[in-house]
Amino acid sequence: MDDPMIEILSEEFHRICLRSAKKGSEPSSTGCEQVDGSTDLDGMNCEANEVQEFSPGQGQVLPILEKVIDLSTTVEELKRQHSILSGEMSGLTTNLFAGTGVINALQHLSEDHERLRLKFLEVSSERKKLYNEVVELKGNIRVFCRCRPLNKDEIGNGLGSVIEFDPSQDHDLQVNCSDSSKKLFKFDRVFKPEDNQEAVFAQTKPVVVSVLDGYNVCIFAYGQTGTGKTFTMEGTEGNRGVNYRTLEELFRIAEDRRGIMKYELSVSILEVYNEKIKDLLVDSSDEPPKKLEIKQAAEGTQEVPGLVEVRVSSTAEVWEILRSGSRARSVGSTSANELSSRSHCLLRVTVKGENLLDGHKTRSHLWMVDLAGSERVGRIDVEGERLKESQFINKSLSALGDVISSLASKTTHIPYRNSKLTHMLQSSLGGDCKTLMLVQVSPSAADLGETLCSLNFASRVRGIENGPARKQADVSELFKYKQMVEKLKQEEKETRKLQDNLQSLQLRLGAREHAFKSLQEKVRDLEQQLAEERKMRLKQESRALTGPSVQSSLPAMKQAPLKSILEKKPPLGPSKMRLPLRRITNIVPSSSPYAAQDAPPTHTFRASSSSSYNKENLPKQSTKSFLRQPRRISIAARPPPGPPTSGTATKQPVQPRRRVSIATLRPEPSMHAASTPLHMQSSVRDTRPARYSRLFSPMPGYTTPIAARSSSSKFMGSPNNNAQPGSWKPRHPTVIALQRKSLVWSPLKLRGMMMNNNVRRCY
Numbered sequence: 001m002d003d004p005m006i007e008i009l010s011e012e013f014h015r016i017c018l019r020s021a022k023k024g025s026e027p028s029s030t031g032c033e034q035v036d037g038s039t040d041l042d043g044m045n046c047e048a049n050e051v052q053e054f055s056p057g058q059g060q061v062l063p064i065l066e067k068v069i070d071l072s073t074t075v076e077e078l079k080r081q082h083s084i085l086s087g088e089m090s091g092l093t094t095n096l097f098a099g100t101g102v103i104n105a106l107q108h109l110s111e112d113h114e115r116l117r118l119k120f121l122e123v124s125s126e127r128k129k130l131y132n133e134v135v136e137l138k139g140n141i142r143v144f145c146r147c148r149p150l151n152k153d154e155i156g157n158g159l160g161s162v163i164e165f166d167p168s169q170d171h172d173l174q175v176n177c178s179d180s181s182k183k184l185f186k187f188d189r190v191f192k193p194e195d196n197q198e199a200v201f202a203q204t205k206p207v208v209v210s211v212l213d214g215y216n217v218c219i220f221a222y223g224q225t226g227t228g229k230t231f232t233m234e235g236t237e238g239n240r241g242v243n244y245r246t247l248e249e250l251f252r253i254a255e256d257r258r259g260i261m262k263y264e265l266s267v268s269i270l271e272v273y274n275e276k277i278k279d280l281l282v283d284s285s286d287e288p289p290k291k292l293e294i295k296q297a298a299e300g301t302q303e304v305p306g307l308v309e310v311r312v313s314s315t316a317e318v319w320e321i322l323r324s325g326s327r328a329r330s331v332g333s334t335s336a337n338e339l340s341s342r343s344h345c346l347l348r349v350t351v352k353g354e355n356l357l358d359g360h361k362t363r364s365h366l367w368m369v370d371l372a373g374s375e376r377v378g379r380i381d382v383e384g385e386r387l388k389e390s391q392f393i394n395k396s397l398s399a400l401g402d403v404i405s406s407l408a409s410k411t412t413h414i415p416y417r418n419s420k421l422t423h424m425l426q427s428s429l430g431g432d433c434k435t436l437m438l439v440q441v442s443p444s445a446a447d448l449g450e451t452l453c454s455l456n457f458a459s460r461v462r463g464i465e466n467g468p469a470r471k472q473a474d475v476s477e478l479f480k481y482k483q484m485v486e487k488l489k490q491e492e493k494e495t496r497k498l499q500d501n502l503q504s505l506q507l508r509l510g511a512r513e514h515a516f517k518s519l520q521e522k523v524r525d526l527e528q529q530l531a532e533e534r535k536m537r538l539k540q541e542s543r544a545l546t547g548p549s550v551q552s553s554l555p556a557m558k559q560a561p562l563k564s565i566l567e568k569k570p571p572l573g574p575s576k577m578r579l580p581l582r583r584i585t586n587i588v589p590s591s592s593p594y595a596a597q598d599a600p601p602t603h604t605f606r607a608s609s610s611s612s613y614n615k616e617n618l619p620k621q622s623t624k625s626f627l628r629q630p631r632r633i634s635i636a637a638r639p640p641p642g643p644p645t646s647g648t649a650t651k652q653p654v655q656p657r658r659r660v661s662i663a664t665l666r667p668e669p670s671m672h673a674a675s676t677p678l679h680m681q682s683s684v685r686d687t688r689p690a691r692y693s694r695l696f697s698p699m700p701g702y703t704t705p706i707a708a709r710s711s712s713s714k715f716m717g718s719p720n721n722n723a724q725p726g727s728w729k730p731r732h733p734t735v736i737a738l739q740r741k742s743l744v745w746s747p748l749k750l751r752g753m754m755m756n757n758n759v760r761r762c763y
């Protein structure tokens, strides 16, 4: 039993029962007492029945029983309430699960919200970018032309319109000049006299609303006096102009973007009159006007400290402010316009924007300028103060023209500071800023000159940006790129050439390395061969020396020193200790089978002291000359023709071998022609001075191998066979170079060559 109330009641009932039992009745007979002695609500029911049973028996209901009955009813009621509450409780528990679903849904929603917010930010920045691009494509400096209708006076004077419009063209207008020629002008947009303020603003709107995206914008109306500049910019009550419509549009867009962007718009109106700045929102009737100056702010923008800035939040207040500013403007009467604006009127709208989604803040300016009349001084009859005004107006307008021209032609210096007007507009002219020029013209034939002036000026501004000047800028860029391309091409060409050169050099190097290797191998082979041959010769010599014939033929006194020398000498071998060739050749016996068979006498070299030479066969002069030869006369010398005589050893002592050299390889004139590479070499080194002169002089009677093949040598610079000694002059550049360069001859090389050509034949 959960309920404590029921428990209390149950106890109470139990007590009553017990008391009744004591009064004479047997409570056990009622059967209400349970075996385990416990009581419950059933027991109560039982009690109630018992009470009812008692009641009739006793004739009246006891107050206690009444109480019990009441209590039972209460219990019943409580039980019912309990079950209801339990039901509610379980219902609440079930609802708790439904709450989780709600939380999940909420979570999903917040995630969606975040995703959409980011997407929106992305899309809005993309829109901003694209919008700006569209404006830029149309031109950051745009020029519109508006022609006012002929006024009553002009019509009354019978003046006709000199301007013609092509109904199908929105960009052209044609001026009929006084000499009946026609001049065509093209602008970004041309408004005919019948075009209303709405039409003009429809085209202006895309430029002005850029201010809400954080861009600085400047619109100005230019033209001669009375052409409708003020009408276009300010308008009238019923025909509101660009100023009011722009602010109206800005408010509309700001309202559209509410919740995403927060904008604050404030307005200032000032005029530049005779190069002085005047705040048109200050009531200067009581006090003299404050002097305002242009100052450069820290962030580089131009500010006018002290200039009134009125916060505007609705179009209703804007109109009033614009009217009051207009009223304060300096006007004067000229012959062209009764209420001519003698100053430049500038309306500045400052827009502070805050992106509520990402907190990004912007501050930009929109300038809407109604310029003073651009007519030349002589055009209107002015004098005194009016003349001075006109001069200031002209000066500042020409400064504006210079600034726009410089901006359009993208020159580095923009002359902003030449006038107060341009200085003030500095941060809203050029760079990322959007500029719109509205050139106002009169259709009247009387204004033709001024109309042409205004149209020419406007065309120049537009033409420089979108026409030839812009093209010129592009051409210069193109030219720069073309030059770069040319340079690159040339560099590529040179690189290719260098690569080719490198490749050929590498090939040549490879070929040289290969040749060098093969030469090295050849030298090694030759050395080996030489060593073997020496070994063999030594064997033969020793055999010859020990042989009886040699012993008998040589006198004992002469054999002894020779023998001793031989014994002292180490055997020839591949080692560094090689015997000099001369020594070996000196002792080669005439009976040597090599000498007799292999080597023809004309080609076999024998040293001058060799015993194997037959002295008789040698011409006297030759022998003498041989004897006169310095010791460096070596193996390369050609022996005179005739068979060598065995056993006739000369008395010339055996000279220790020195450097083998071809330096003494100079055959005697009587020698027969011999063609060896050495001779060839010596023959081409004719003109060398001093000791080389003789060495390289051409050898008369000698024929180079090439020369031997053909009677007239094809080798460039080779000596002519028939040429007189010393008459040959080298012509080949290599020969000339060699003549100039002293050569160092390697004994090893020489030995190899000698062995190849001559020495082998000695055997």
Ligand SMILES: Nc1ncnc2c1ncn2[C@@H]1O[C@H](COP(=O)(O)OP(=O)(O)OP(=O)(O)O)[C@@H](O)[C@H]1O
Binding pocket: 147, 148, 149, 193, 223, 224, 225, 226, 227, 228, 229, 230, 231, 232, 337, 339, 340, 341, 342, 371, 372, 373, 440
């Ligand atoms: N497009 C137009 N439609 C109807 N009326 C026009 C139009 N343009 C100008 N006007 C009228 O021509 C007159 C001269 O215009 P406005 O004063 O605007 O010229 P302005 O160029 O501002 O002259 P100033 O330089 O002397 O101030 C005004 O009465 C104006 O209402």
